[in-house]
Amino acid sequence: MEIINQNIALREDRQLLVITHLTQYLYFVTGFGGLIVPLVLWLANKDAVHRMDEHGKSIMNLQLSIILYVVIGIPSILLFGLGILLLIFAGILALIMPVVNAVKASNGESPSYFGTIRMIA
Template sequence: MEVINHTAKKKDTNLLMVTHLLQLATVFTGFGGLIAPLIVWATKKDDIQGMDYHGKTIINFQISIILLALVSIPLIFALGLGILMLIVIGVVSVVLPIINALRATNGEDPLLWLTFEFLKY
């Protein structure tokens, strides 16, 4: 008699990649880069191998980017440091999801630049 394990998680690196790329929705919608990956993570974290870790990483990264952007606003009046900080945040928030999408496709762990740990891994 064959035993079927219904609790086994399947490996879907393409969905992990898409979840990382959904962060780029922030460029067009503002908070879409947080909401879209949050929905995918919440619905698929128990089904896809690695989705829980990647999803938590994405949520932590997006919350960190939002908080760093808010902190940089008052720093604009302090010798323009906030403007420089916003430029760095903007570049990192576009480049890092692309890098992490490629890493997810290859089965590697995501990079955690500018990421504070709000959700435990």
């Protein structure tokens, strides 16, 4: 049987979007929750909440970029001595960008993470 017209009503839940952005701070509490919790929230609600897919992809791109910056930055400290700048950049991104985009999500705007590598399109 083929479904010709499938109208799925997505709910508008800005509070969940804000919470999803702010759960990135779990890195500072648990060390790993900043990737796992937003990933679970995104996968569970991407088809039910309006704009959750867009915000979830942006969050995952930021988290994967920070992990990549840290993985590259630590050996670069020993090799070149300039890796500390990359680690400082990653730390600033991890501290500031979730709050900025949580405010944007609260206002109904699209997320924009500066300095992220778009791994998930």
